Amino acid sequence: AQKVTQAQTEISVVEKEDVTLDCVYETRDTTYYLFWYKQPPSGELVFLIRRNSFDEQNEISGRYSWNFQKSTSSFNFTITASQVVDSAVYFCALSIGTSGTYKYIFGTGTRLKVLA
């Protein structure tokens, strides 16, 4: 079965703290894609990153970084020096299947509150 688990329902941090959002996935497919989306209080969903199963290189984009470890089936997201604008719900998602039949599975989301 395919599944995405975001065990942290809600996290609160004080501004400038680092915070890591966990994502654990399950799939038997060897080819798959992992995503993170951000949902700020305004409600829209914003694509942050995509990673395919053959690329375990970590990625850094400004204050955001992602750690993909196939050995632990995890795709964790770290925000360095958090800011109030980072307050949002963050969703991890898994996409599996062959071209033409992709299926997305979303985690239940982690609400991040960054306090000033």
Add this chain to the structure above:
Amino acid sequence: DADVTQTPRNRITKTGKRIMLECSQTKGHDRMYWYRQDPGLGLRLIYYSFDVKDINKGEISDGYSVSRQAQAKFSLSLESAIPNQTALYFCATSDFGQPYGYTFGSGTRLTVV
């Protein structure tokens, strides 16, 4: 204009009423999706369409129907709304081929009273 536009943004309707949520896109994507978001449950797929002639049920299609009027338009209907259909609804699009990620609309907050 937004790449994916959903109308209305907010709607309150009564139990038993028929309601349609509309989605249009300017991305030129073939694939369109309807999701609903409930607190603590994440996003769940209602229906998806890979092209105008292709409509597929998602994991929670009961009580919903869809129409793909054109490549750019995909509407979701609740034939007889019920209170547990109160949720935030998202339309999304994606391109054919490798999953480059969805482009989401801004969402429709639907309340059924």
